[in-house]
């Protein structure tokens with residue numbers, strides 16, 4: 359099974375970590391968004407990362423890939439079967455994918471991806487707005503709901519934790535100051551320290567020269 363993309367993307371990192379937590383061997387072929395490579399395009403027609411291939415089955419979108427992996431390899435279960443907790447897991451994934459990444463993306467793009475990889479200059483106004491106005495309320499929300507177990511649902515690792523922790527790696531690369539949110543900071547650090555994430559994040563840090 360092949361995942362196309364770079365784990366600097368929170369969606370790609372989430373997908374690779376999910377596979378690792380399932381004990382699956384997922385090959386990561388590095389692709390950048392917008393790549394015209396036909397092999398990547400066949401999996402991701404709108405050129406977004408991640409794309410995915412399992413033999414002759416091709417699909418894109420991290421949530422679609424994760425749904426496939428969970429159905430193919432139900433154990434260990436990472437998407438709770440309990441109706442309410444399944445809905446909560448989907449909510450946390452949605453919160454991470456569409457709310458947190460939408461807020462943190464402009465900061466990561468302007469401070470890191472644009473200047474380092476695309477020859478673009480940082481739009482400091484956009485970056486500062488994300489840092490000071492858009493991201494803090496999301497961290498306030500998380501700070502108030504992290505259980506003492508250190509897992510968002512069922513006191514065990516689920517997709518909710520994998521999805522929510524993933525963009526924290528991007529905040530880490532940005533040296534984002536999380537000291538106002540000690541619970542969220544400790545929670546994300548513990549999830550990202552799991553082997554499923556740690557190897558990816560260390561590789562990303564090397565790529566960024568950290």
Ligand SMILES: N[C@@H](CCC(=O)N[C@@H](CS)C(=O)NCC(=O)O)C(=O)O
Pocket residue numbers: 367368369391392404405406407408418419420421455
């Ligand atoms: N909902 C998609 C989002 C994928 C996505 O937007 N990936 C970004 C990289 S972080 C991308 O490829 N952006 C390029 C573009 O939108 O053209 C998923 O979960 O996989």
